[in-house]
Ligand SMILES: Nc1ncnc2c1ncn2[C@@H]1O[C@H](COP(=O)(O)OP(=O)(O)O)[C@@H](O)[C@H]1O
């Protein structure tokens with residue numbers, strides 16, 4: 001199997017990038033993934049330290065400089081899957097990750113402020129598409145919406161009208177398990193293996209794994 005890179009990205013902060021990257025690293029454990037932490041706040045690295053009190057730590061690499069990221073991507077002799085948690089900002093590090101990744105995943109809640117953020121992120125993707133010479137698409141999933149919400153027409157319309165955004169089918173709703181789990185450095189699977197958070201994230205992982213298998 002060739003090396004694969006998933007980057008969790010969205011220039012808007014607080015949309016669940018770290019939570020997604022962290023949970024994905026556990027849910028895709030059969031691929032022995034490396035969680036690459038690009039966030040200047042180092043949240044993933046910090047969560048992995050907390051995790052060590054409860055269970056086995058994840059394979060996390062903390063990156064500070066562009067050349068470190070380039071080295072990791074180029075010198076990937078044994079590791080097969082990299083899951084990059086990009087920061088909640090626009091930086092050259094994040095841009096390298098977006099251009100290099102095989103699969104981009106972007107959580108968004110679909111509320112007005114998040115859609116505005118997604119709109120801004122879309123213009124970054126357009127810019128980077130020109131640099132790369134191909135249309136860069138990110139796979140958006142709706143996250144942190146009310147457990148009873150049914151109407152997603154507005155966000156679907158927004159995403160469908162963009163060349164750079166593609167909507168995944170899975171919807172992840174607001175579940176206390178996500179925040180309670182991450183506070184212990186755990187995935188929702190480890191925290192509550194029978195919860196709705198676990199089922200929803202499992203469905204999301206399945207969709208992402210299908211994208212991986214197509215590479
Ligand atoms: N579906 C959800 N259910 C409950 N809490 C959520 C959900 N999605 C995100 N959150 C919370 O939102 C906050 C921001 O998530 P985080 O992964 O740190 O975002 P980012 O890395 O994009 O800044 C965290 O406290 C997280 O637990």
Ligand SMILES: [Mg+2]
Nearest residue numbers: 017018039043
């Ligand atoms: Mg983060």
